[in-house]
């Protein structure tokens with residue numbers, strides 16, 4: 001299986017939205033909103049085009065990774081730029097073949113080349129620890145509401161890059177999805193039935 005990674009192009013946008021919808025459907029809630037997030041993120045300045053990669057097999061897009069600029073703001077209102085990773089999606093029938101790992105490792109190297117300080121994400125620690133992510137608490141970084149939990153993780157991209165940087169993490173506003181907006185956007189896609197699944201009850 002020959003997997004290639006390349007930068008996403010504008011003509012790939014809709015295909016990536018479809019694949020994101022397939023990857024996240026029924027995972028955290030009945031249905032999903034991640035395809036709308038992918039759709040909206042590309043329209044805001046926070047979107048990092050240079051780190052938006054797709055994985056393909058024989059010209060079929062099977063995976064995607066998206067980054068956006070985010071902020072850590074400390075108690076003195078000092079603002080530090082970091083990267084927010086997500087969504088990361090692999091088509092269900094292509095999962096567990098190393099595609100997600102390839103996208104992660106490739107984009108981490110490129111983010112280092114672009115001199116970003118750190119990547120912050122919300123995800124399963126069992127998956128992201130293998131790339132070096134640790135609990136954000138290690139760096140004194142909390143969510144915007146002042147919380148820490150295992151799924152909230154950080155990867156420092158160079159030695160001491162986060163030295164002196166701590167505070168609350170703020171991602172782009174587009175991650176907040178409005179139900180009405182989602183309902184309308186969903187109509188652009190073929191109907192897909194929603195289900196309640198075991199994965200929706202996993203603790204943070």
Ligand SMILES: CC(C)(COP(=O)(O)OP(=O)(O)OC[C@H]1O[C@@H](n2cnc3c(N)ncnc32)[C@H](O)[C@@H]1OP(=O)(O)O)[C@@H](O)C(=O)NCCC(=O)NCCS
Nearest residue numbers: 023088089090095096097098099100101122123124126127
């Ligand atoms: C999570 C996801 C991107 C991983 O991509 P992938 O190509 O399937 O993963 P890889 O083949 O690179 O890695 C497989 C390994 O990750 C583990 N893994 C895959 N998905 C996992 C998950 N959700 N949680 C924990 N471990 C996971 C597998 O058990 C396997 O472990 P092993 O190497 O010890 O056997 C993909 O499964 C996906 O799109 N899932 C649905 C959407 C999602 O959860 N995205 C991430 C949200 S933060």
